[in-house]
Amino acid sequence: AMTLDADPDPGFRAELGRRINAFHGETVPHAAQRFGIALRDGQGRLLAGLSGVMSWDWLFVEAVWVDAALRGSGAGRRLMARAEAHARAAGCHSAWLDTFQAEGFYLALGYERFGLLEDYPAGQRRAFLRKRLA
Numbered sequence: 001a002m003t004l005d006a007d008p009d010p011g012f013r014a015e016l017g018r019r020i021n022a023f024h025g026e027t028v029p030h031a032a033q034r035f036g037i038a039l040r041d042g043q044g045r046l047l048a049g050l051s052g053v054m055s056w057d058w059l060f061v062e063a064v065w066v067d068a069a070l071r072g073s074g075a076g077r078r079l080m081a082r083a084e085a086h087a088r089a090a091g092c093h094s095a096w097l098d099t100f101q102a103e104g105f106y107l108a109l110g111y112e113r114f115g116l117l118e119d120y121p122a123g124q125r126r127a128f129l130r131k132r133l134a
Contacts, residue, residue, distance in 0.1 A: 028056070030055060030056075031055065032054065032055040033053065033054045033090065034051070034052070034053045035051070035052055035053075035054075035083075036049060036050065036051045036052075037052075037079055037082050037086075039070075039075055039078075039079065046067075047067045047069075047070055047075065048066040048067060048070055048075040048076065048079055049063075049064075049065055049079070050063065050064045050065075050079040050082075050083050052083050052086075052087070054090055054092050057093050057094070058092055058093070058094050058095065059083065059084065059087035059094070059095040059096070059133070060095070060096055060097065061080070061083060061095060061097035062097075064076060064080070064097075066079075076105060077109065080106075080109055083095075084131075084133055087133060088133050088134060092133055092134070093132065093133055093134040094130060094131065094132050094133055094134075095111075095130065095133055096114075096129065096130040097111070097128075097129055098126055098127065098128045099126070099127055099129065100120065100124045100125060100126040101124075103127045103129070106129050106131075107129070109131070110131050111130060111131040112129060113127050113128065114128055114129065114130050116128070
């Protein structure tokens with residue numbers, strides 16, 4: 001029986017991921033390494049952060065956030081440089097990400113657009129960007 005769950009349990013998504021990875025593993029073995037980079041103040045409060053995953057010799061930058069008080073200070077550039085250096089050291093040759101609010105930031109870091117979705121979200125554009133690391 002087919003069901004639709006408007007609020008699926010996190011275990012459902014995890015099971016799908018395991019099954020997809022097992023399928024890929026039949027032809028292209030899958031190994032993913034997740035990591036996070038945090039910039040905190042003296043009290044341990046998060047000021048900026050990045051989460052990424054490395055697989056198949058690519059870095060995927062999942063999320064980057066910088067507190068409004070630090071934007072324009074270079075914190076985002078430092079996060080990206082650290083993530084790219086980590087990925088290079090792990091053997092990644094390239095990086096990719098998607099964004100709808102910060103395309104100019106990533107273009108200034110040497111990323112290039114390879115795809116675009118119009119009206120995602122409404123009235124905006126979601127850009128898909130990549131950069132050669134090695």
